[in-house]
Amino acid sequence: MNSAERTAFVSQLAALRKKRLILWSVFISYLPAISLALILAEGQAAAITVGILWLLAAGGAGVGVSFSRCPRCGQFFHMRGLTTSWSRHCQHCRLHLNSTPEDAEDVA
Numbered sequence: 179m180n181s182a183e184r185t186a187f188v189s190q191l192a193a194l195r196k197k198r199l200i201l202w203s204v205f206i207s208y209l210p211a212i213s214l215a216l217i218l219a220e221g222q223a224a225a226i227t228v229g230i231l232w233l234l235a236a237g238g239a240g241v242g243v244s245f246s247r248c249p250r251c252g253q254f255f256h257m258r259g260l261t262t263s264w265s266r267h268c269q270h271c272r273l274h275l276n277s278t279p280e281d282a283e284d285v286a
């Protein structure tokens with residue numbers, strides 16, 4: 179793996195970790211966001227609006243994570259067939275999210 183490939187590998191895994199962080203942040207934000215909407219606004223319209231926005235954000239973040247490619251094998255990192263697993267290993271080559279370029283060269 180040359181220097182450019184190493185740089186691309188590291189940046190692809192960093193982008194994947196960032197997408198996962200965004201996804202988990204969206205998931206964790208649900209209850210605080212709904213609670214704030216209910217407390218700060220009168221009626222349920224604000225909570226419904228926040229809920230719809232949250233669903234859109236969660237869907238977008240989930241799709242972004244699910245369709246991310248593995249920098250080693252090029253397959254979808256989290257998807258195998260029609261199933262999605264948001265584990266920390268590639269569903270095809272078992273590359274870990276925190277792998278180094280040296281790990282990527284140890285292809286089984």
Ligand SMILES: [Zn+2]
Nearest residue numbers: 248251268271
């Ligand atoms: Zn892979």
